[in-house]
Amino acid sequence: MALRLPKQDYRDIERIIEFDFVRATEAAALNALRWLGRGDKEAADAAACDAMRGMFDLMNICGEVVIGEGIKDNAPGIFKGEQLGTWIPGSPQFDIAIDPIDGTTNISKGAPNSISCIAAASPEEGVKVALRDIPSFYMSKLAYGARVIDYMKKRGDSLHIDMPIAEMLAIVARAVDKRVQDMAVMMLDRPRHKEIVEQIRAAGASLRMIGDGDIAAAIAPSLPDSDVDLYMGIGGSPEAVLAAAGIKSLGGDMQSKMWPRDEKERKKLIADGYEKDLDRV
Template identity: 45%
Template sequence: MERELSLEIVRVTEAAALASAPWMGRGDKNEADGAATTAMRLMFDTVSIQGTVVIGEGEMDEAPMLYIGEKVGGGDGPEVDVAVDPLEGTEIVAKGLNNALSVIAIAPKGQLLHAPDMYMEKLAVGPQLRGKLSITDSPENTIAKAAEALGKSVSDLTVVVLDRERHQQLIQSLRSIGVRIKFLSDGDVVGAIAPSFPETGIDLYMGSGGAPEGVLAAAAIKCLGGELQGRLMPANDEEYKRCIEMGIADPRKVLDMDDMIGSGDVIFAATGVTPGEFLSGVRYLPDQRAETHSIVMRAKTQTIRHIRATHYMPNKSYLFRAGNMD
């Protein structure tokens, strides 16, 4: 993939963030998500790729655009797999909370896992713990190994967990050994990425979340030198069959980074919609301008770019078409 694509896909996440930000705190997650999806789809048409959405907003009959299998891009350029979440954290935006993002990952065609829409058990760590832990261990053993590898006491470790009823047993186990827990109301991608940013103070991400979000997070984590292990959690025979149909021969095997995003190059971009752990949200300025904060990373070079951009809103035609401007 050409390195110029890094900056091109940032323009796409910026568009989605700008389109969804006006819905912050308005209590309508569907409108926020729809605005982000429409803007992202329109901006994709300007990018020189022949892309196929492998992780998107759903199946063709469930999603009017950015559905799995949809072709995106300007019709020329490299053939690539595209994973998108136009608005990671729809509830976050609706409630005016932190850590909502617009996210994209692209990789050479055939490289990204076609992850089914179901839960995935995940263990995510930063570079210092890469290769030193296993998702098959108990929480107690995982924490003990992490503390030893990092040279910390257990009580000094911080673990991120989504605040969900399904995690009660995990939470009890972590509390019983005295580790610190940081809860997230939403934001599965942010939670998994956080241990790879030292400034967050997060050591591990544990628990289950969406499988598609796991692939997106793995793309970012590969660029950052960390590690994500996953294991699909089909809830019934229908979901198990769905995995087989999507090319996953053993739905219950432990998935490593190569299983999820391949061994080749990958580019990841995200723009903050609301303020968060490592990205600022959209900020409105005088004179009809707005500021965005984005990150774009490439696995091949492990270059990490933070991009702050100021946008003159009347010139953003996609916002009119997304229904956000009069």
């Protein structure tokens, strides 16, 4: 029996496709729900991937995955280079960054902060890709909300990912109208953050340490009721791109910078032509 694709009126193309993307993330989350707390993160990820791919099979787009699953987590996934959508001639083209479930460990343990994510953009004329795949495994990240941006515009202050942490916290505290002692900074609970943790606590701010769920954590400072003032630390590069897209849509901002894990990775990045990008924010 032949599959009949639903008829779609693309006079309001942007609005329709936006909701198609939303439905894809909803389907992924709902299909993974049955694995909540069952200790099998690969099964949860596979369920989310199957549901999301099924929704894309009904979407009249020409989509190519430029940032996908599988490489970082060695998990079942929707991979870089995979084509999504019906690819009917004349359909809009999209570069797609995708993570059917960020925080698979969380869902396997029944913990919160797993999230299903899609970021999509159409390349402008003369531009090959609209979303950039970062070559490093990890990135250093700094994310903050709209109040911080508004404050910096009015006062002329600026944040930089490499500035001293005490100075950074002082600027954000003024922006959100808090004492540094009343601020909350979120980051992944990892040994590599030992020095950053010590500096944050020495400055007087409190920490919200999480086990997994880098994307939801980075977005938190841009949500008005999250009580998280700043996100910082080192996490996956694909998650940085997805988080940045969400943060931008919420009026916040995110700075990120490639973070080679060791000298071997640094040398490989240089050999691959990314030497100038290593210090780029």
